[in-house]
Amino acid sequence: MPLTLDTVPCRSDNYAFLIHDDASGATAVVDVPDAAPVLAALEARGWHLSDILITHHHGDHIDGVDALRAVTGAAVWGAAADQHRLPALDHSLAPGVAQHLLGETMTVIDVPGHTVGHIAYYFPKSALLFSGDSLMGLGCGRLFEGTPDQMWASLSHLAGLPDDVTVCSGHEYSQSNARFALSIDPNNAALQARATKIDRDRAAGKSTIPTELWLEKATNPFLRAADPSLKAALGLSNAADSAVFAQMRRMKDNF
Numbered sequence: 212m213p214l215t216l217d218t219v220p221c222r223s224d225n226y227a228f229l230i231h232d233d234a235s236g237a238t239a240v241v242d243v244p245d246a247a248p249v250l251a252a253l254e255a256r257g258w259h260l261s262d263i264l265i266t267h268h269h270g271d272h273i274d275g276v277d278a279l280r281a282v283t284g285a286a287v288w289g290a291a292a293d294q295h296r297l298p299a300l301d302h303s304l305a306p307g308v309a310q311h312l313l314g315e316t317m318t319v320i321d322v323p324g325h326t327v328g329h330i331a332y333y334f335p336k337s338a339l340l341f342s343g344d345s346l347m348g349l350g351c352g353r354l355f356e357g358t359p360d361q362m363w364a365s366l367s368h369l370a371g372l373p374d375d376v377t378v379c380s381g382h383e384y385s386q387s388n389a390r391f392a393l394s395i396d397p398n399n400a401a402l403q404a405r406a407t408k409i410d411r412d413r414a415a416g417k418s419t420i421p422t423e424l425w426l427e428k429a430t431n432p433f434l435r436a437a438d439p440s441l442k443a444a445l446g447l448s449n450a451a452d453s454a455v456f457a458q459m460r461r462m463k464d465n466f
């Protein structure tokens with residue numbers, strides 16, 4: 212049986228994600244902006260929290276970790292390379308090393324760019340990717356620490372995962388990301404349809420996260436820096452893919 216996923220809105224635009232293994236009863240959460248919404252979701256589901264997974268050190272992803280651990284006794288997982296600025300870790304993780312969690316094999320993926328210590332969590336059997344602020348709905352995280360080359364490599368790695376993967380990212384930014392994407396890729400029919408659906412869903416108070424990787428590949432400009440039509444639209448037909456990505460990221464920062 213695949214893992215059960217529950218998306219938990221936190222703060223004004225953050226998400227935490229509960230993942231539950233029906234067979235063992237174990238439950239993990241990915242990122243904890245605040246403890247209270249996660250505890251409320253656990254109580255509503257009747258789940259006991261066993262593990263806390265951290266993608267990166269920013270406060271809007273870890274501020275609730277210690278309070279949640281104090282209540283639940285959950286074990287905390289995070290990047291060994293970033294442990295100096297994370298809550299105390301019970302499991303220090305090295306990218307590329309498979310772990311066993313929730314009855315599945317979990318792969319830890321190094322995704323520097325937004326921060327240099329950012330990691331993502333991939334559960335192949337359940338086709339779930341927890342990408343934090345690396346790959347996002349129709350976007351990617353701002354480059355606070357890493358370089359454009361690092362982020363392009365990170366996104367290219369994630370884009371190589373199977374099309375049916377569900378992408379669980381850390382923020383509800385899809386609507387603003389869609390406006391930017393349309394500004395540089397206005398003739399993309401799949402993007403037009405997605406933007407219309409996002410506007411409709413947000414007007415109805417619905418979340419647009421998680422998304423599907425196949426849809427990100429078709430509509431997210433930050434995964435399409437190698438696309439000849441997008442390069443041409445930007446006047447960068449002869450530029451390296453990473454340079455095209457860097458130009459789009461600069462444009463988005465000033466959009």
